[in-house]
Amino acid sequence: MKEKAEVVIVGGGIVGCSIAYNLAIRGVDVVLFERSYLASGATGRCGGGIRQQWSTEENIRLAMESVKIFEGLEEELDYHIEYYQGGYLVLAHTEDEVKQFKKNVSLQRKLGLNVRFLEADEINDIVPHLDVEAIGAIGATWCPTDGHANPFKTTIAYARAAEKHGAHIYKFTEVKGIKVEKGEIKEVITDKGKTKTKIVVNAAGAYSREIAKMVGVELPNKPYRHEILATEPLKHVLDPMVISFHDNVYFRQTEHGEVVGGWGDPNEPSSYNIESSFHFIVQMSRLLSRYVPKFRHVNIVRQWAGLYDVTPDARPILGPVEEVEGFIQANGFSGHGFMVAPMVAKLIAELIVEGKTSLPIESLNLKRFREGRVIKEASVVG
Known part of the structure; x- marks a missing residue:
């Protein structure tokens, strides 16, 4: 040493x-x-996930500059990191969310981000298999340069x-x-x-x-537990990351076809617990089945938990x-x-x-x- x-x-x-x-x-x-x-x-x-759609200027700028780095990172580091810009679809379920999202988009566009607000009837243009009516989505924001990496x-x-x-x-x-x-x-x-x-x-x-x-x-x-699952590989039906603050859920498909998604219980107290729970599997299965009916009969192959390091x-x-x-x-x-x-x-x-x-x-x-x-x-x- x-x-x-x-x-x-x-x-x-x-x-x-x-x-x-x-x-x-x-x-x-x-x-x-x-x-x-x-x-x-x-x-x-x-x-x-790699998202630039935030509500505060500092987070937007940090994410936008990070994306510029991510875009050339494989060449810079000489290593395949599975970086892919499939976009992020952020769903609005309430009028308050629509108001906040439009405010977010205004700030994001002012800072130079390629992002737009979608009406409910435009959502399936981005994710055709999403059941917009069943999940109660009344709008969304869409940024095609968001993405993910390994x-x-x-x-x-x-x-x-x-x-x-x-x-x-x-x-x-x-x-x-x-x-x-x-x-x-x-x-x-x-x-x-x-x-x-x-x-x-x-x-x-x-x-x-x-x-x-x-x-x-x-x-x-303070530490807070969040849980994630992965399914067996499926035929590719989902390009972007789909996220809902209303339901506290996000999910995407990897380049290999697995659906990877997470959910956080908003009522769970702070702890260092990283054990997976059956409660999560039940909640996440219900959400995925409602959001994308094609996922209803897919097999879950693993689940895990991690900690968010959360500030006030x-x-x-x-x-x-x-x-x-x-x-x-x-x-x-x-x-x-x-x-x-x-x-x-x-x-x-x-x-x-x-x-x-x-x-x-x-x-x-x-x-x-x-x-x-x-x-x-x-x-x-x-």
């Missing part, structure tokens, strides 16, 4: 590995610690490229403590040894709050904290870390190396919760 590094990253998911890569290509001596295997947390348990392959691609450029990644190495003296980081203590450093990036997902406690910083993040406003926490110099946050993504990781990683690397970022991230720092600068993100499945 390296005894000294310019930067230590805690967390080997998509956020941590992409930050490691972006630092390494800038010549930074970086070490990453992951307590299990890479993408073992939220990244490896997510649906792989979370495992994308994370591994970033990790391999980071190591190629000199980063040191230590798997199955758990951070046990962070030594701080006079408000400055001195050392990261793991179960395998110690590494001296002045900068720590907290990219530990749902466990970021526990890492922050090691240096006396309190994060408002469903926007990430990025950048430094006041209490400890060199303690950088890259967490609180509230279920959309995978889709914004490429740009977040670039910004965090810029912040560390240059002291400034190409997109403003001040509104996403931890201080916003103390100062009452909270703008709630409305477009979240949760």
